[in-house]
Amino acid sequence: MTAKIETTKRVPNNASAKAHAETPQMMPGAALLLKVLEAEGVEVIFGYPGGAVLPIYDEIFKSNAVRHILVRHEQAAVHAAEGYARSTGKVGVVLVTSGPGATNAVTGLTDALMDSVPVVCLTGQVPSHLIGTDAFQEGDTSGITRPCTKHNYLVKQSADLQRSIEEAFHVARTGRPGPVVIDLPKDVQMLDAPYIEGGVWQDTPHRYRPTISPDRAAIKKAVQMMKAAKRPVIYGGGGLINSGPEATANLRRLVEVTGWPTTLTLMGLGAMSADDPHFLGMLGMHGTYEANLTMHGCDFMLNLGARFDDRVTGRLNAFSPNSIKVHADIDPASINKVVQVDLGIVGDVKETIAALLEEMKAQNFAPNAKALSGWWEQINGWRGKNCLAYEQKSSIIKPQHAIERLYQMSRDREVFVTTEVGQHQMWAAQYFGFHQPNRWMTSGGLGTMGYGLPAAVGTQIAHPDATVIDISGEASFLMNMQELSTISQYRLPVKVFILNNEWMGMVRQWQELNHGSRYSESYTASLPDFTKLAETFGMTGLRAKKVEDLEDVITTMLETDGPVIADICIEKEENCFPMIPSGSAHNEMLLSAAEESNATVSEEGKILV
Amino acid sequence: MLDTTQTERHTLSVLVDNEPGVLARVVGLFSGRGYNIESLTVSEVDEERHTSRISVVTSGTPLVIEQIKKLLARLVPVHVVEDLTTGPAHVERELALVKIVNQGSDRVEALRVADSFRARTLDSTLNSFVFEVTGNSSKISAFIKLMESLGTVEIARTGVCGMTRGNTIDLIDAD
Numbered sequence: 042m043t044a045k046i047e048t049t050k051r052v053p054n055n056a057s058a059k060a061h062a063e064t065p066q067m068m069p070g071a072a073l074l075l076k077v078l079e080a081e082g083v084e085v086i087f088g089y090p091g092g093a094v095l096p097i098y099d100e101i102f103k104s105n106a107v108r109h110i111l112v113r114h115e116q117a118a119v120h121a122a123e124g125y126a127r128s129t130g131k132v133g134v135v136l137v138t139s140g141p142g143a144t145n146a147v148t149g150l151t152d153a154l155m156d157s158v159p160v161v162c163l164t165g166q167v168p169s170h171l172i173g174t175d176a177f178q179e180g181d182t183s184g185i186t187r188p189c190t191k192h193n194y195l196v197k198q199s200a201d202l203q204r205s206i207e208e209a210f211h212v213a214r215t216g217r218p219g220p221v222v223i224d225l226p227k228d229v230q231m232l233d234a235p236y237i238e239g240g241v242w243q244d245t246p247h248r249y250r251p252t253i254s255p256d257r258a259a260i261k262k263a264v265q266m267m268k269a270a271k272r273p274v275i276y277g278g279g280g281l282i283n284s285g286p287e288a289t290a291n292l293r294r295l296v297e298v299t300g301w302p303t304t305l306t307l308m309g310l311g312a313m314s315a316d317d318p319h320f321l322g323m324l325g326m327h328g329t330y331e332a333n334l335t336m337h338g339c340d341f342m343l344n345l346g347a348r349f350d351d352r353v354t355g356r357l358n359a360f361s362p363n364s365i366k367v368h369a370d371i372d373p374a375s376i377n378k379v380v381q382v383d384l385g386i387v388g389d390v391k392e393t394i395a396a397l398l399e400e401m402k403a404q405n406f407a408p409n410a411k412a413l414s415g416w417w418e419q420i421n422g423w424r425g426k427n428c429l430a431y432e433q434k435s436s437i438i439k440p441q442h443a444i445e446r447l448y449q450m451s452r453d454r455e456v457f458v459t460t461e462v463g464q465h466q467m468w469a470a471q472y473f474g475f476h477q478p479n480r481w482m483t484s485g486g487l488g489t490m491g492y493g494l495p496a497a498v499g500t501q502i503a504h505p506d507a508t509v510i511d512i513s514g515e516a517s518f519l520m521n522m523q524e525l526s527t528i529s530q531y532r533l534p535v536k537v538f539i540l541n542n543e544w545m546g547m548v549r550q551w552q553e554l555n556h557g558s559r560y561s562e563s564y565t566a567s568l569p570d571f572t573k574l575a576e577t578f579g580m581t582g583l584r585a586k587k588v589e590d591l592e593d594v595i596t597t598m599l600e601t602d603g604p605v606i607a608d609i610c611i612e613k614e615e616n617c618f619p620m621i622p623s624g625s626a627h628n629e630m631l632l633s634a635a636e637e638s639n640a641t642v643s644e645e646g647k648i649l650v
Numbered sequence: 651m652l653d654t655t656q657t658e659r660h661t662l663s664v665l666v667d668n669e670p671g672v673l674a675r676v677v678g679l680f681s682g683r684g685y686n687i688e689s690l691t692v693s694e695v696d697e698e699r700h701t702s703r704i705s706v707v708t709s710g711t712p713l714v715i716e717q718i719k720k721l722l723a724r725l726v727p728v729h730v731v732e733d734l735t736t737g738p739a740h741v742e743r744e745l746a747l748v749k750i751v752n753q754g755s756d757r758v759e760a761l762r763v764a765d766s767f768r769a770r771t772l773d774s775t776l777n778s779f780v781f782e783v784t785g786n787s788s789k790i791s792a793f794i795k796l797m798e799s800l801g802t803v804e805i806a807r808t809g810v811c812g813m814t815r816g817n818t819i820d821l822i823d824a825d
Contacts (some may be wrong), residue, residue, distance in 0.1 A: 183671055
């Protein structure tokens with residue numbers, strides 16, 4: 042299975058005559074790479090040099106077309122590219138060296154795979170003739186990254202170079218987006234390779250053809266089901282964001298036409314405005330009471346670009362037991378994976394919603410007004426529980442209050458929020474309102490602590506004039522804090538808002554609930570003084586110890602032109618509520634700490650993560 | 651709704667670009683997600699187009715089989731995934747080489763059994779044979795079982811390859 046593939050092998054007969062007529066220009070592989078990157082519209086690369094990519098760095102030195110951002114760790118390069126991609130809808134590009142450069146990137150690649158983020162990662166490789174000899178900084182990059190990428194390439198022939206890079210971009214950005222690795226042996230970077238202006242890659246009828254347009258018959262059937270709905274819910278996910286602004290515009294139109302209650306996953310936040318009265322808030326483990334009970338009690342569920350993640354469904358055999366389920370997803374493998382649905386619609390969600398709207402018109406769709414108003418009445422009853430209520434009583438800062446104030450005080454700005462992973466992430470999802478897509482960058486599927494700071498780097502690079510806030514926890518922050526150096530170098534005005542409780546808060550919360558409050562290794566000891574840390578990197582360091590300090594700190598942080606670390610000392614024992622304990626169903630939520638103390642988690646539940 | 655409990659055996663025929671790593675990609679998909687591979691055969695089938703056919707026999711609930719087919723189909727170098735088991739009638743064949751070491755009447759009986767299974771004798775010594783037998787998997791298994799009762803055996807099986815009956819070309823790849 043090692044047959045080489047010639048460049049022109051799969052170019053079909055109808056390939057543009059131009060590509061054939063032109064004689065290829067010969068140039069070193071590294072120069073060709075930059076040419077193709079430019080042609081693909083790449084403006085920024087996040088990377089870290091090393092022996093096996095020096096020819097590419099040499100070309101970057103000579104070129105003005107592509108800007109290189111030097112990170113301080115390869116994992117951060119991928120997260121930065123993810124932040125860039127998620128906040129712009131473009132492909133994020135990473136350049137790292139062989140061996141440790143590639144292995145360090147693996148966490149970022151897996152993160153991008155889980156959250157469907159379009160990333161192209163270029164890795165250096167030892168020269169072809171040394172592959173397999175345990176050469177210095179050799180690693181089996183294509184082997185290691187095969188399961189954590191959408192696709193990967195090891196380019197052994199210069200003749201394959203242009204087509205491989207072009208196809209990599211196509212694969213990364215189309216269909217269900219994802220990370221693609223191109224492993225480039227050093228000799229391939231240096232030897233002359235044929236370059237054809239205008240590109241050589243051609244779509245072929247059999248290789249990689251994602252379904253974009255939904256099946257008409259399925260759309261017809263879906264609308265018939267929608268017409269019968271009495272207690273409907275729209276459950277939207279990250280696919281709405283990946284599909285682009287048109288998808289969220291279509292969603293808003295759909296919600297307007299139907300008047301249906303709508304909930305969004307962690308990855309889908311911003312697809313509709315948090316202020317929209319139809320929005321029930323996020324659903325799932327730390328979702329709102331009304332969102333989860335609506336999901337549990339509905340008789341019709343329209344899933345738009347979400348994937349029934351276990352954080353969303355809770356106990357599967359009790360998940361929305363009495364509903365007809367329609368699932369629209371661009372990835373056929375997401376349909377009927379964990380939840381069996383009554384109808385699957387494969388296609389790009391923006392086109393699916395557009396087709397639904399069109400078909401609804403054709404079938405004279407009108408929501409069942411009487412049933413719907415009764416349903417809303419019930420939902421409003423759940424809303425009345427006010428499940429996100431908290432009391433800011435003493436002078437100790439409640440984390441919920443800190444996020445809520447941050448949200449309110451930054452509302453008139455163009456704000457992008459990134460997070461790390463843990464309690465602060467859930468509080469940010471619950472208390473920070475998002476009104477537009479691409480404003481919220483968080484690690485959902487993989488749950489990567491240390492994601493937020495480098496993601497903020499990438500986001501700020503893409504939006505130099507915007508306010509980019511990394512809502513962080515002190516434990517997550519320590520995981521990639523070397524990126525402070527990157528922030529400092531490029532004078533990125535990133536605001537790091539650390540909810541500091543001196544705990545790995547979510548770990549502690551689970552130990553409290555599932556392990557008899559035996560807090561094994563979850564205390565974050567020996568923390569640095571974050572304000573001094575900021576100063577050593579030439580940033581502004583701020584601290585809020587009491588609730589009285591909070592507003593001043595937030596104001597100063599937002600008004601400071603440069604980067605800021607704001608150390609927010611929050612109530613240490615606070616936990617995230619509401620919560621569906623693992624192994625429980627949507628209608629078995631814990632609303633408060635008082636309920637938590639009475640809660641028992643089943644043995645089956647404790648096994649779940 | 652698909653049955654979630656019954657395990658079924660399916661033979662899948664997968665046409666792929668013959669490029670480095672494609673087999674690892676297919677195998678990794680099974681191992682990474684905990685699916686079974688009962689047998690796997692792979693070889694280039696179209697030199698000009700550089701395509702290979704992978705025949706894989708797997709087992710799982712209908713839900714899992716559906717998932718496997720979708721996951722295979724979304725791999726970049728995969729052209730077509732055909733489920734021979736659910737499709738129109740198909741033929742399946744497997745080839746096995748069976749070495750048997752024995753003597754006396756068992757040796758005579760082994761030769762007689764081989765004859766009735768239409769096995770060919772590829773090699774012979776005074777106390778051993780190597781038989782080549784083809785057929786569907788159950789025939790091969792039956793043959794092996796009989797041989798095992800007649801002596802010490804060593805087995806090499808190719809795994810199943812198959813295609814649909816009739817005059818249609820299923821894994822069409824014309825461009």
